[in-house]
Amino acid sequence: MPANQTSVVQPQKIYLADYTPPTYLVEHVDLTFRLAPKNTRVLARIRFVPNPAATSRDFFLHGELLTLINASIDGTPVTPTLVEGGLSCDVPDAPFTWESEVEIAPIENTALDGLYMSDGMYCTQCEAEGFRRITYYPDRPDVMAPFTVRIESDLPVLLSNGNPADRGADFAVWHDPWPKPSYLFALVAGNLVAKRGSFDTMSGKHVDLAVWTRPADAAKADFAVGALQRAMKWDEDVYGREYDLDVFNIVAVSDFNSGAMENKGLNIFNTAAVLASPDTATDLDYERVEGVIAHEYFHNWTGNRITCRDWFQLSLKEGLTVFRDQQFTGDLHGHATKRIRDVIKLRARQFREDNGPLAHNVRPESFVEISNFYTGTIYEKGAEVIRMLRTLVGPEAYAKALDLYFARHDGQAATIEDWLQVFVDATGRDLTQFKRWYSQAGTPRVAVTEDYTDGTLTLTLRQTTPPTPGQTDKQPLVIPVAVGLLNPNGDEVVPTTVLELTGAEQTFTFSGLASRPVASVLRGFSAPVILQREQSAEELAFLMAHDTDSFVRWDSGRALACQVLVSMVRDHAAPLPAYLDAIAATLADETLDPALRAFVLDLPSEESTAQTLFDLGATPEPDAIHDAHEALKNHLAEHMVTLLPQVYAACQINEAYTPDAAQAGKRALANAVLNLISRNDGGATAEMQFTASNNMTLSLGALHSLLDVGQGRAELAAFAQRWADDRLVIDKWFSLQVSLAAPRRLLAVLTDLTGLESFDWKNPNRFRAVFGAITSNPAGFHQADGSVYRLMADWLIRLDSANPWTASRLSAAFDGWRRYDKARQGLMRAQIERIAKTPAISREMAEMVGRMLG
Ligand code: PHE
Ligand code: ZN
Numbered sequence: 001m002p003a004n005q006t007s008v009v010q011p012q013k014i015y016l017a018d019y020t021p022p023t024y025l026v027e028h029v030d031l032t033f034r035l036a037p038k039n040t041r042v043l044a045r046i047r048f049v050p051n052p053a054a055t056s057r058d059f060f061l062h063g064e065l066l067t068l069i070n071a072s073i074d075g076t077p078v079t080p081t082l083v084e085g086g087l088s089c090d091v092p093d094a095p096f097t098w099e100s101e102v103e104i105a106p107i108e109n110t111a112l113d114g115l116y117m118s119d120g121m122y123c124t125q126c127e128a129e130g131f132r133r134i135t136y137y138p139d140r141p142d143v144m145a146p147f148t149v150r151i152e153s154d155l156p157v158l159l160s161n162g163n164p165a166d167r168g169a170d171f172a173v174w175h176d177p178w179p180k181p182s183y184l185f186a187l188v189a190g191n192l193v194a195k196r197g198s199f200d201t202m203s204g205k206h207v208d209l210a211v212w213t214r215p216a217d218a219a220k221a222d223f224a225v226g227a228l229q230r231a232m233k234w235d236e237d238v239y240g241r242e243y244d245l246d247v248f249n250i251v252a253v254s255d256f257n258s259g260a261m262e263n264k265g266l267n268i269f270n271t272a273a274v275l276a277s278p279d280t281a282t283d284l285d286y287e288r289v290e291g292v293i294a295h296e297y298f299h300n301w302t303g304n305r306i307t308c309r310d311w312f313q314l315s316l317k318e319g320l321t322v323f324r325d326q327q328f329t330g331d332l333h334g335h336a337t338k339r340i341r342d343v344i345k346l347r348a349r350q351f352r353e354d355n356g357p358l359a360h361n362v363r364p365e366s367f368v369e370i371s372n373f374y375t376g377t378i379y380e381k382g383a384e385v386i387r388m389l390r391t392l393v394g395p396e397a398y399a400k401a402l403d404l405y406f407a408r409h410d411g412q413a414a415t416i417e418d419w420l421q422v423f424v425d426a427t428g429r430d431l432t433q434f435k436r437w438y439s440q441a442g443t444p445r446v447a448v449t450e451d452y453t454d455g456t457l458t459l460t461l462r463q464t465t466p467p468t469p470g471q472t473d474k475q476p477l478v479i480p481v482a483v484g485l486l487n488p489n490g491d492e493v494v495p496t497t498v499l500e501l502t503g504a505e506q507t508f509t510f511s512g513l514a515s516r517p518v519a520s521v522l523r524g525f526s527a528p529v530i531l532q533r534e535q536s537a538e539e540l541a542f543l544m545a546h547d548t549d550s551f552v553r554w555d556s557g558r559a560l561a562c563q564v565l566v567s568m569v570r571d572h573a574a575p576l577p578a579y580l581d582a583i584a585a586t587l588a589d590e591t592l593d594p595a596l597r598a599f600v601l602d603l604p605s606e607e608s609t610a611q612t613l614f615d616l617g618a619t620p621e622p623d624a625i626h627d628a629h630e631a632l633k634n635h636l637a638e639h640m641v642t643l644l645p646q647v648y649a650a651c652q653i654n655e656a657y658t659p660d661a662a663q664a665g666k667r668a669l670a671n672a673v674l675n676l677i678s679r680n681d682g683g684a685t686a687e688m689q690f691t692a693s694n695n696m697t698l699s700l701g702a703l704h705s706l707l708d709v710g711q712g713r714a715e716l717a718a719f720a721q722r723w724a725d726d727r728l729v730i731d732k733w734f735s736l737q738v739s740l741a742a743p744r745r746l747l748a749v750l751t752d753l754t755g756l757e758s759f760d761w762k763n764p765n766r767f768r769a770v771f772g773a774i775t776s777n778p779a780g781f782h783q784a785d786g787s788v789y790r791l792m793a794d795w796l797i798r799l800d801s802a803n804p805w806t807a808s809r810l811s812a813a814f815d816g817w818r819r820y821d822k823a824r825q826g827l828m829r830a831q832i833e834r835i836a837k838t839p840a841i842s843r844e845m846a847e848m849v850g851r852m853l854g
Contacts, residue, residue: 011368011843016312022138024048026145027095031135033115034155035189037107037120040115041069044102044135046145049095059091061098062132062139065114069101071136087136098241100136104550104566108761109133110802118255119214121190123268127261128311128370130184134757137364142309142413144179151189151676157212159188161264163246176264178244179411183512186263188212188251195221199229202236208244211274212251220275223286223659224250224293228288234328239402241301250274250293254727257764257805258374260292262299269296272728272765278657282697283667286659287329295325301406309413311370311392315438316419318374319382333661336550336596343525343551346384348605350376351530354443355611357852359468363416363438371805375727377441380579384528385437389455391480391498391526392434433502441468444477446501448521448533456511457485459519461501463529469854476504482526482549484487486511486519490546496523518542523549535559539799541582550596557586557600561632565609568628570618575632580639587640587647587673594651595665601636603629603670606778612817621821626743626779648673648685657695664697671701683711690715700732706739730758731769738773738780742815746780747787754795764796764806767799775813782820786827789814793831796845797838804842811848829853 025048032043050057063086073089073097080089091098097499110114114133115124124130132139147161154170161184162176193219194210201207209228211221216703228250235241245265273292276285302324303317326412330338353359353376354397362382367373390398404422416438420431442465449795461481479501485494494517499508510517518539535556538630540563543556560579567573586592586600595769602610606629610620637644651666651673670689678686683706690702703719706712716733723729734753741749753759753770760766771792775780781788792813800807817828835841836849 011207011846013366013368016310016363017365017367019310019312020055021053022051022140022143023054023056023060024091024138025051026138026143029137029145029147030150031147032150033152033187035106035151035155037117038105040104040106042102042104042135044098044100044137046098046137047095048091048098048189057091057093058088060086060088060138061136062086062129063102063136064132065104065762066133066136067103067410069103071098071100073098075099086132095591102135104134105295107583111805112255112257112764112803113805113837115187116255118253119190121188121192121214121253122153122184123188123190123251123253124263124269125257126185126263127183127260129183131235134185135183137182137425139182139312140305141181141183144181144307144411146179147174147176147185149174149176149187150285151187154191155189155191155638157188157190157192157194159186159212159249159251159266161186161266162264176245178264180264180304181413182217182306184262184264184307186261187266187269188249188266191215192251193218197225197229199232199481201242201247203242205243205246207245207501207531208247210247210249212249213271213275214252214254217252217271217275219775220277220280221252223276223289227290227293228297230290230332231297234294234331235298235301235324238327238331239301239324241298241406243300244305250296254765255763257803259403262289262296262303264300264304267293267296269293270765272731275728276659278659278695280696280723280726281659281702283659285665285696287333287664289306290332290367291329294328295321298324298328305411306406306409307413309415311367311373312363312365313415314370314373315378315382315385316416318379319362319386320419322379322383323386326387327381334593334595336593337599337661337665339551340526340599341553342380343555346376346380346528350380350528351443352607352611352816353377353812354381354441354468355466357469357818357854358812358815358848359441361439361441365439369588369753369808369844371844372808372847374809381528382770388437388478388480388527389423389434391482392464392478392500393423393429397423397427433476435476436475440465440474442466442474444479444527444529445532446479446522446527446529447480448519448531450519452513452516455513455709456509457513457517457519459483459499459521460505460507461499462505463501465502467850476502478502479527479529483508484520484547484549485513486520486525486543486546486548487517488515492540492548493517496549498526516666518546520547520549522552522555524551525555537563537576537578541578544582544586544600549647554596554599557582558604562609565604565625565628565632566612568631569609569613569621569624575635580635582637584640584643588643590650593665594669595661597647598665598668601676603632605776607775610819617819620819622779622782623743634679637676640676641680644673644677644680645685648677654657665699666745667695667697671698671704674701675705678705678709679710683709686711687715688846696729696732700736703736705738707736710742713810727765731765732767734759734769735773738770739776741777741780741781743777743779746774746777747783747791750774750788750791761795761799762802764803767795767806768810771795771810771813781813782824784823786831788822789827789831797835800835800838800842800845801840804844808842808844809847811845811852813851817852821830 027047030045033042080087106115113130151158158172160174166173192212197209199207211224252271259273260269302320354444401423444465447462449460481499540556540560547553613620651670686702686705693699
């Protein structure tokens with residue numbers, strides 16, 4: 001592209017409606033890799049057969065950044081036509097063998113997509129379309145084939161998918177008998193060590209497990225082996241799913257765009273999502289590691305054995321697998337805390353997306369780059385849709401439908417229609433209206449009004465979904481609303497009942513009541529909706545104290561905190577005494593799980609207060625919101641000045657560290673309370689905790705509290721020195737300083753941090769540690785002079801030239817630009833446009849900024 005070009009190129013979209021079956025299918029793939037950093041040779045021998053279901057015989061193989069050395073068909077050299085994105089060739093209308101040799105340069109691959117190098121080791125990332133950077137191939141998920149892979153290298157560890165088939169001094173051969181799409185291909189070669197374990201499956205098959213790391217990280221891999229064993233057992237017990245190879249390998253990689261990848265029999269993980277030790281990982285890290293290991297393992301059935309027909313169906317595997325990993329973590333560590341954590345994440349990530357220019361369906365109908373659709377909507381909302389389905393049909397029917405899904409579609413590339421059909425067939429239920437959850441974007445609002453007369457409570461539920469880009473007319477959805485009723489004395493008079501809201505407005509009655517009850521609505525967060533309900537502070541405090549549903553108990557506290565924050569920002573009001581009392585009462589309630597008490601102190605984020613204000617028709621003012629949040633924390637600290645140290649003392653732990661839920665709950669509460677105590681004692685208790693701590697949860701909690709009250713310089717320096725050689729810990733050090741910088745200091749902090757030698761910006765974890773943390777400091781990001789916007793855009797442009805995947809993902813920080821005042825809108829818009837007009841911007845980034853400007 002000429003350097004003076006300024007117009008924004010709109011890259012080409014592809015549409016779900018244009019799907020056509022592959023023209024040729026693959027019977028078998030043989031690959032040989034001669035590894036070398038600058039010139040790896042990849043030899044492919046592929047057996048193609050005409051697809052009887054195809055509508056043409058055009059032959060096209062995807063390929064990008066490949067140097068073709070030679071190609072032949074049935075042994076006869078051919079000269080294919082090289083075009084952008086691949087090649088075409090005249091081929092027989094009968095089975096044939098394609099052979100090709102290409103050259104690639106893994107050392108130059110900074111995009112970390114395809115075959116690349118990290119810490120001197122070779123590794124791959126092929127989802128969604130990275131395999132085409134390895135060899136010419138029909139790189140689409142509905143082409144499934146068994147693979148045999150030969151790796152030639154003198155590196156000590158050579159791994160690929162499937163089972164080991166042969167090994168020599170400088171080569172290894174792997175065979176994967178299970179037909180798979182190319183996006184599940186993986187290869188690893190390096191100087192690695194293994195933590196080993198084993199698992200005997202339900203039918204008595206022995207499986208060798210290994211978690212591979214750099215030698216220096218070996219001690220941090222034990223936890224992962226245990227987590228994998230727990231996941232394998234759970235999937236047998238709960239879903240009846242058995243593992244299907246002799247080995248299961250996991251490899252930890254420092255340079256990785258996402259969390260982890262479910263390649264068949266050879267999962268590749270970001271070190272951050274697999275390594276853990278008490279002194280370097282927090283309790284939340286432990287839970288995340290176990291959850292991601294489970295997630296990737298569960299993909300073996302939901303993703304690998306049954307894959308997606310095309311990338312529009314991505315949520316078929318991701319929504320279902322997230323739902324399964326949520327169930328797993330809940331079963332192991334308690335559903336109450338897991339549900340609250342998941343809802344916090346959903347609201348922060350997915351509701352935000354759904355309320356802005358990037359809103360899209362759980363099953364999108366078009367895209368430019370599928371890599372931009374690994375989103376909260378595909379993952380977390382996709383999981384919520386499955387949770388609702390299970391709520392509507394009940395757990396037994398859900399289990400029956402899943403058995404049918406596995407039996408019917410094993411070995412296939414399936415669609416959302418296939419998925420819903422097993423529920424129709426297993427239950428006889430009509431899911432036509434329910435299916436709208438997949439084709440309608442936006443977060444539904446459910447307004448609740450109530451009337452009580454003569455022993456009868458009438459609940460009126462009204463649903464509306466605001467328009468989203470390209471979708472103005474919204475139809476009513478099927479919304480399961482779980483409701484229970486409490487007596488004024490706090491006893492439950494009507495246990496949880498699921499109301500099915502299908503119309504735009506519907507009423508539901510409960511009769512025979514002795515007195516006016518308090519309704520507990522959306523128990524367990526039974527649907528991904530925003531509840532609109534006028535509730536008095538007294539009623540919310542009552543639910544906080546008495547509801548039998550732990551989610552509503554917590555969410556009532558949130559709703560009350562929201563009301564308080566809004567009135568503090570808008571009317572400069574003092575926080576309601578009823579709110580302060582309710583928090584104190586919850587905190588003092590020793591019958592309540594410490595983890596749940598900790599959640600009560602976790603205030604809504606500044607970002608969520610901004611969204612609430614915007615929904616109420618106000619223009620959010622980031623500094624005012626920040627000040628209100630600070631003031632509220634100070635009020636809470638003052639109000640509970642004697643209670644806080646008592647609670648803090650009661651959650652000290654004397655036993656050795658374990659990451660289990662009981663200890664983790666106490667530490668969460670200790671850290672939450674410490675944060676308020678620091679406002680009363682200037683950080684003295686936090687300093688002691690920092691010095692005394694022998695685990696990362698308490699060290700980081702102390703550091704957090706110190707930074708929050710403007711202290712902690714010495715501790716930050718000590719921390720940096722102690723952990724200088726531990727990249728994952730230093731990532732936390734970077735993050736914390738960005739998210740907790742005083743808003744007016746953020747630009748200076750960012751300038752300092754990005755100027756450090758340790759700011760290795762090409763490493764996605766390091767880049768994210770800095771620029772991903774900005775969104776948790778909205779008052780800093782939205783500096784009125786636009787300086788942080790500009791710095792962020794500079795770095796996004798820079799990263800985009802090396803790694804479009806990660807750059808494009810982080811550009812979403814700008815997605816809320818239309819919510820702010822005219823001046824900030826103008827400043828943000830200017831930066832988004834500057835990115836859009838940058839010569840040679842990636843297709844990924846071009847699509848993102850195009851949608852944001854849309
Ligand atoms: N499929 C991976 C998962 O969810 C995520 C992923 C997407 C990884 C794209 C890398 C690239 O488990
Ligand atoms: Zn996944």
